[in-house]
Amino acid sequence: MARAVWSRLGSILWLSCLLPWAPAGVAAGLYELNLTTDSPATTGAEVTISASLVAKDNSSLALPADTHLYRFHWIHTPLVLTGKTEKGLSSTIHVVGHVPGDFPVSVWVTAADCWMCQPVARGFVVLPITEFLVGDLVVTQNTSLPWPSSYLTKTVLKVSFLLHDPSNFLKTAVFLYSWDFGDGTQMVTEDSVVYYNYSIIGTFTVKLKVVAEWEEVKPDATKGVMQKTGDFSASLKLQDTLRGIQVLGPTLIQTFQKMTVTLNFLGSPPLTVCWRLKPECLPLEEGECHPVSVASTAYNLTHTFRDPGDYCFSIRAENVISKTHQYHRIQVWPSRIQPAVFAFPCATLITVMLAFIMYMTLRNATQQKDMVENPEPPSGVRCCCQMCCGPFLLETPSEYLEIVRENHGLLPPLYKSVKTYTV
Incomplete structure (x- = not known):
C-alpha cells in the first residue's frame, strides 16, 4: 500500500517537472483563469480587464517558469480596444464602450507556438456599460x-x-x-x-x-x-434611544377583578419587554422573566389578583440602542362581591329562607282571620269547654262578646250601652 502511494506521488512530481515543456493538451484542465474588472462604467469611459493564469482548485501544482510558453487571446467586440499589456502569466486589456448595454468579454490561453491547439484555460466576464453616471x-x-x-x-x-x-x-x-x-x-x-x-x-x-x-x-x-x-x-x-416607560393603570384594585396596565415606551420599536410581580420594587435580573417582542410603542398587561396585599410591577424594556426599567405599585383589597361559584349557593339558600318566612307569615295571618270571623266555636268544642272549664264558662252570648271585645281592642263593639236617666 505504501509503495503504491509513493509511486503515485513520484508520478505527480515527474509530471510537474515536465509540464513547462509538455504540449498544451497535457496542461489542459490543470489551470484556470482569474478575471477582474473595474466595471461598471459610463459610456465613453475606459474599462480595465485582467486575466491571470493560476493552478486549478488552489492545488500545489507549480506554475510554468517560462512565461513565454503561453499566449492570451481576447474577444471583446463591439467594445473598442484602447490598450493591452502582458506580464508573466497575466494579461490586461483596456476597452471603451460607446453605447449602453451588457457586453461579454472572453479570453483563453494556448501554447505560444500553437494558438489552434486545445486551450489550457478559459475565462468569461460580462461588462455593464450605462449612459448614466456610476x-x-x-x-x-x-x-x-x-x-x-x-x-x-x-x-x-x-x-x-x-x-x-x-x-x-x-x-x-x-x-x-x-x-x-x-x-x-x-x-x-x-x-x-x-x-x-x-x-x-x-x-x-x-x-x-x-x-x-x-x-x-x-x-x-x-x-x-x-x-x-x-x-x-x-x-x-x-x-431613538429608549428614554423611559410611561405606565397607565390603577393603583388600587379588588381581588378577582381583571386589571389592565398600559405601557407607553418612549423610544423606537421593536422592543423586548419583560415584567414580573414582586412584593417590592426591585430591578429584574437576567432570566427572571420571559421576554416578549413588541413591535409598537404601546403594550397592555392584564392580570387578575386572587390574594389581597401590596404588589409592584417590575418592568424592563430594551431596543437595539438602550434599555430601561420602570415600576408600578398597586394595592389589592378584598373584594365585596364574591365570585359566582360562591354567590350562587348563597343566593339559593337566602331565597329558600325568605320563601319559608313568607309562608309562615301568611299562614299565621290566615289563622287569625278565621278566629275573628268565626268567634263561636263549634258545638262539640263548646261542650268540651263546658265540661273542661266548669264554672268559668259563660252562659250568655252577651257576656262572651264583652270578653272578646276587651281582649281584642281592634274589633268594634257589637253593641252600645244605653244609660237610663230619671227625671
Whole structure:
C-alpha cells in the first residue's frame, strides 16, 4: 500500500517537472483563469480587464517558469480596444464602450507556438456599460447600530456621494448635487458630502440627483459641452434611544377583578419587554422573566389578583440602542362581591329562607282571620269547654262578646250601652 502511494506521488512530481515543456493538451484542465474588472462604467469611459493564469482548485501544482510558453487571446467586440499589456502569466486589456448595454468579454490561453491547439484555460466576464453616471450613496454616523441601515435620531449623519470613475474620464467635469432627505428638506450643493440631522423616528429615503458637465473637443476641432446625469437613493431607518416607560393603570384594585396596565415606551420599536410581580420594587435580573417582542410603542398587561396585599410591577424594556426599567405599585383589597361559584349557593339558600318566612307569615295571618270571623266555636268544642272549664264558662252570648271585645281592642263593639236617666 505504501509503495503504491509513493509511486503515485513520484508520478505527480515527474509530471510537474515536465509540464513547462509538455504540449498544451497535457496542461489542459490543470489551470484556470482569474478575471477582474473595474466595471461598471459610463459610456465613453475606459474599462480595465485582467486575466491571470493560476493552478486549478488552489492545488500545489507549480506554475510554468517560462512565461513565454503561453499566449492570451481576447474577444471583446463591439467594445473598442484602447490598450493591452502582458506580464508573466497575466494579461490586461483596456476597452471603451460607446453605447449602453451588457457586453461579454472572453479570453483563453494556448501554447505560444500553437494558438489552434486545445486551450489550457478559459475565462468569461460580462461588462455593464450605462449612459448614466456610476457611483454610490454612502451614509455614515459616529454611533453604529447592529441593524443594517439603522441610525440614531438627533445625531448628525454624513451623506456622501462616491463617484466611480477609475479611468478619470470625468476629471474635468463640474458637478451639481440636488438632495432630498425624505422629510420635506431639500438642498442643492456643489459638494458631494452633506451633513444632516433627523429629529423624528421613522424610515426615510434619501434621494440624490447628480449632474456632471465638461467641455469636449469634437472631431471637427470644435468644443462642445457634454453632460451626464445620475439618480441615486438610500433607505434610512431612524431610531431613538429608549428614554423611559410611561405606565397607565390603577393603583388600587379588588381581588378577582381583571386589571389592565398600559405601557407607553418612549423610544423606537421593536422592543423586548419583560415584567414580573414582586412584593417590592426591585430591578429584574437576567432570566427572571420571559421576554416578549413588541413591535409598537404601546403594550397592555392584564392580570387578575386572587390574594389581597401590596404588589409592584417590575418592568424592563430594551431596543437595539438602550434599555430601561420602570415600576408600578398597586394595592389589592378584598373584594365585596364574591365570585359566582360562591354567590350562587348563597343566593339559593337566602331565597329558600325568605320563601319559608313568607309562608309562615301568611299562614299565621290566615289563622287569625278565621278566629275573628268565626268567634263561636263549634258545638262539640263548646261542650268540651263546658265540661273542661266548669264554672268559668259563660252562659250568655252577651257576656262572651264583652270578653272578646276587651281582649281584642281592634274589633268594634257589637253593641252600645244605653244609660237610663230619671227625671
